[in-house]
Amino acid sequence: GAVVSQHPSWVICKSGTSVKIECRSLDFQATTMFWYRQFPKQSLMLMATSNEGSKATYEQGVEKDKFLINHASLTLSTLTVTSAHPEDSSFYICSATPRDEQYFGPGTRLTVT
Amino acid sequence: SQQGEEDPQALSIQEGENATMNCSYKTSINNLQWYRQNSGRGLVHLILIRSNEREKHSGRLRVTLDTSKKSSSLLITASRAADTASYFCATDDFGNEKLTFGTGTRLTIIP
Numbered sequence: 001g002a003v004v005s006q007h008p009s010w011v012i013c014k015s016g017t018s019v020k021i022e023c024r025s026l027d028f029q030a031t032t033m034f035w036y037r038q039f040p041k042q043s044l045m046l047m048a049t050s051n052e053g054s055k056a057t058y059e060q061g062v063e064k065d066k067f068l069i070n071h072a073s074l075t076l077s078t079l080t081v082t083s084a085h086p087e088d089s090s091f092y093i094c095s096a097t098p099r100d101e102q103y104f105g106p107g108t109r110l111t112v113t
Numbered sequence: 114s115q116q117g118e119e120d121p122q123a124l125s126i127q128e129g130e131n132a133t134m135n136c137s138y139k140t141s142i143n144n145l146q147w148y149r150q151n152s153g154r155g156l157v158h159l160i161l162i163r164s165n166e167r168e169k170h171s172g173r174l175r176v177t178l179d180t181s182k183k184s185s186s187l188l189i190t191a192s193r194a195a196d197t198a199s200y201f202c203a204t205d206d207f208g209n210e211k212l213t214f215g216t217g218t219r220l221t222i223i224p
Contacts, residue, residue, distance in 0.1 A: 106155035
């Protein structure tokens with residue numbers, strides 16, 4: 001089956017610092033990956049579409065300068081939360097689509113203190 | 114918001130009973146997918162049903178799709194304690210890989 005990994009699985013950082021989250025497709029190539037955010041007891045909300053070799057496409061209301069996305073290769077996309085604040089604390093999940101089904105990484109829990 | 118609605122929001126049943134969750138969506142779709150999420154974990158893909166399909170089975174799972182009503186249901190038969198999780202439906206915009214998730218149903222199986 002298709003496997004998507006994320007690193008780190010959890011991170012605690014101080015307010016004002018930046019955090020990078022990696023999303024890798026382990027057994028397939030992904031020209032497109034997606035980044036979602038999930039607050040406690042809520043559903044997933046799409047933040048952006050990561051396109052290999054080009055700029056990410058951000059959903060309405062998502063600050064592209066705050067959430068930097070780099071899709072440097074066909075197996076790796078990174079999300080950098082810049083100048084993180086406590087309200088950025090959330091569960092961040094990436095996904096990729098080898099076929100029709102979308103496969104999700106295990107998620108990264110970010111806590112900003 | 115284009116987010117789909119799921120009902121019930123929460124469901125508690127005895128082990129061995131069947132669990133039914135419903136999902137409604139708003140736009141035309143290519144397919145609809147169901148996912149399971151254990152607390153604090155990633156999503157596990159359960160089943161995909163295409164817009165031209167009406168019913169699909171996978172083990173103890175049965176999914177129906179009614180595109181005229183823009184709704185889907187997920188039935189889990191003979192529930193087990195390990196089925197305790199949140200269940201989400203997700204639809205793709207027609208011709209687009211982006212997924213829109215429903216609000217989710219929190220299912221608790223009581224041993």
